[in-house]
Amino acid sequence: MLGAPKAPKGIKTPAAQWYDEQRLDHFDGANFKVWSQRYFVNDTFYTPGGPIFLMIGGEGPADAIWMVEGTWIQYAQQFGAICVMLEHRYYGESHPVPDLSLSNLRYLNSRQALADLAQFIDFFRIRMKLSNNKLITFGGSYPGSLSAWFRSKYPQYVDGADATSAPIYAQVDFREYLQVVTDALGTSGTQCVEEIRNATQTMYAWWGQPEMRPVLEQKFNLCDKIDHTNTLDLAGFFSNTAGNFENVVQYNKDNRAFEGALGTNITIDTLCEIMTDFTRGDPVQRYADVNSLTLKTYGQTCLDYTYTKMIADMKKTDWNSSAGEGGRQWMYQTCAEFGWFQSSDYAKQPFGDWFYFPVNFSFIQCMDIYEKEFNGMAIYNNVQDTNRYYGGRDIAVTKVVFPNGSIDPWHAMGVTKDISKDATAIYIEGTAHCANMYPATDQDPQQLIDARVQISKLIGQWLQD
Structure with a gap:
């Protein structure tokens, strides 16, 4: 965009x-x-x-x-x-x-x-x-x-x-997104990818441990306490923290400063230097440092990751709402035409196992935001129709x-x-x-x-x- x-x-x-x-x-x-x-x-x-x-x-x-x-x-x-x-x-x-x-x-x-x-x-x-x-x-x-x-x-x-x-080419499960992100992070050294993987594995383990959940809440400055039984919140947390890396990779070193874009000074090398700086502490702390950098860059006071709050926001229909800035509209287009859901389904990515934020997580959002308008089969049919109409890669x-x-x-x-x-x-x-x-x-x-x-x-x- x-x-x-x-x-x-x-x-x-x-x-x-x-x-x-x-x-x-x-x-x-x-x-x-x-x-x-x-x-x-x-x-x-x-x-x-x-x-x-x-x-x-x-x-x-x-x-x-x-x-x-x-x-x-x-x-x-x-x-x-x-x-x-x-x-x-x-x-x-x-x-x-x-x-x-x-x-x-x-x-x-x-x-x-x-x-x-x-x-x-x-x-x-x-x-x-x-x-x-x-x-x-x-x-x-x-x-x-x-x-x-x-x-x-x-x-x-x-x-x-x-x-x-x-x-x-419209595609429902855009697992290749994290494949390219993983390869791009690897250009700054294989250790960077390994440290991300180490962090996410530990974070998932801590999510299930009562004594460690407050540590995650504090390190990542979460807006709400963790409900470890809520798999949709888990998906929101891990997809949001992966997004800290995804956004930087997607716009790495692009000259966007002229248009007022934030974070143009943060590059793949910036993030990987943090992830491989062992003086900062364990991998989770370094991963949290990346999150803190993102929050500071975009002027956010805490990481909002809960599913119910996200859905409530996306269901707002007023043009002046935060969703009306484009989020509600673009999510509708992805559900109705394109897919392009950036899932964790690529096996070799370091941001968690496939079930952390699978493509089904996006299906559920489509249904919850748009009053059950889109189930998985409807989305697949919509995407197929788009490729049939425009020709896809052909x-x-x-x-x-x-x-x-x-x-x-x-x-x-x-x-x-x-x-x-x-x-x-x-x-x-x-x-x-x-x-x-x-x-x-x-x-x-x-x-x-x-x-x-x-x-x-x-x-x-x-x-x-």
């Missing part, structure tokens, strides 16, 4: 604009309801006849900082493009419905989002008098998937697509580039080998999620530098065809 809490101070960004005639349901001709969708425009670099560059919004607020920063802005300068970013329905300030009740969520899916893009492009071309200009789409993570799918399903609308870090598409980083766990659901000469994969060793989209730095590895150049050349070819 691309986005940020807010743009850093002192950077001037374009004001929001609104498309007031977006259809609520593109696939029901009898539904005439419309709503206002937020978008941003930067025409600073536009030269007459230049292309339209469209940044696709994703599962969070569209951040206007992307209208003045990022690699696509360099491409816009190079090709004289007008830049526009369209916020995804149901995220940020683009609210098609009064609230996030289950009945209102039925209009939230990727197919409606693609139709939003098509209708918006029709409007934007007329408004800006750009009827014949070529159009290139950009997206990172889920918006990268949308970028590829839009080119596949609406080829008449787009002349080329950048699908960065795009998971285009997507039929041309003029798309698929950049992925080797450290990014999402590359396991993406395209890492050329589909054809017109659908190119760029596999960048040593980089993480959406690295090629962020502004360049002096520390960028050569493969990342080369990837940006290759993408620029492909855009140039698409614009000349």
